[in-house]
Amino acid sequence: MIFISAMPLFSLLRTDAVGFDHFRDHRGAMPVQRSGSMCSARKARSWQSARWDRNGSRKRDNAKQSPLEGCMTRKTVWIVDGAYLWNFGKGRPDGVDYLKLKKELEAANGESIYEAYYLNSTPDPATDAQNGFHTWLKCAAPRGPRMRVQLYRLKDMHVKCPSCGHEFERQVQKGVDVGIATLIIKLASQGVYDRLILTAGDGDFEDAISYVKSELHKEVWLNGGQNSLSADLQSYADNVLWLDAMVPAIDK
Structure with a gap:
């Protein structure tokens, strides 16, 4: 049977x-x-x-289960306002080394940075030195920090001195702040990151930061100088990594 x-x-x-x-x-x-x-x-x-x-x-067997079993890995994105970091670097002997800074941020983060973005304005045409620097930013370790570079053209602005009345033209950065705010929201909406590290200090990013925290429930870390980081941004930060505390480790 x-x-x-x-x-x-x-x-x-x-x-x-x-x-x-x-x-x-x-x-x-x-x-x-x-x-x-x-x-x-x-x-x-x-x-x-x-x-x-x-x-x-x-x-289940009585074998011990890993605490990481079944858990998703947190992804961290780093976005840099190039002009902001350049201005901070002017106070250092030779500026800031982006590769060293990335290593410091990853050490504080406890894991590798998933994606990194560099946004800045550049003259048209850019100089050979600027082109070389932007190419280096794109290179992977150990040569470079492996960043995605987004460049905007400098705009001519007509300026009149309020004291003497002298008029002249000067180039100003335009479009970078909008580009950074858009990138913060777009990447968060697409689920690219769980934690954002923002190297910038402009209070104009407040609305973007507020949105990704309150509506999309993302974690936001700020990376900036003590004398140049907007208090409005600091009020939203889950953590602040001061550039001042990272020197001379991030010096060129």
Whole structure:
């Protein structure tokens, strides 16, 4: 006589809270993974170590489970206002080294920076030195800090001296602040980051920072100088990493 064990249907098909469909045959085969989750490998190991009782219920071994099992990895994005950091660097002997600064930020962050962005204005045409610097920013470690560079043209502004009445033309940065604010919101809306590190000090970013914190529930860290970081921005910060405390480690 042949006996056929009838296992409940739910023991053959199980779906957990994060969208994985797991199938198990009578030999205890590994579950089929149907998602590209960052934690899939940990989940697969979790299911492999499971046992099943006669009712089809899943039981865990007594082996200790990793505290990271089933958890998503936090992603951090670093956005830099190039003009702001350049102005801070003027107070240092040779300026700020972006690669050294990135390493300091990653040490404070406790993990690698997922993506980094550099935004600034440049004359048209840019000088050879400026082109070389921007190319270096794009290079990966150990040569460079691996940043995505977004450049805007400097605009001519007609200026009149209020004291003597003398009129002249000067070039000013235009479009960078809007570009940074847009990038902060766009990347947050797309789920690119969980934590933002912003190297900037302009209070004009307050609305963008307020939105990603209150509406999108992102964490915001600021990185700036003690004499140039807007108090309005500081009021929203989950953490402030002072550039002043990082010298001379970030000096060129």
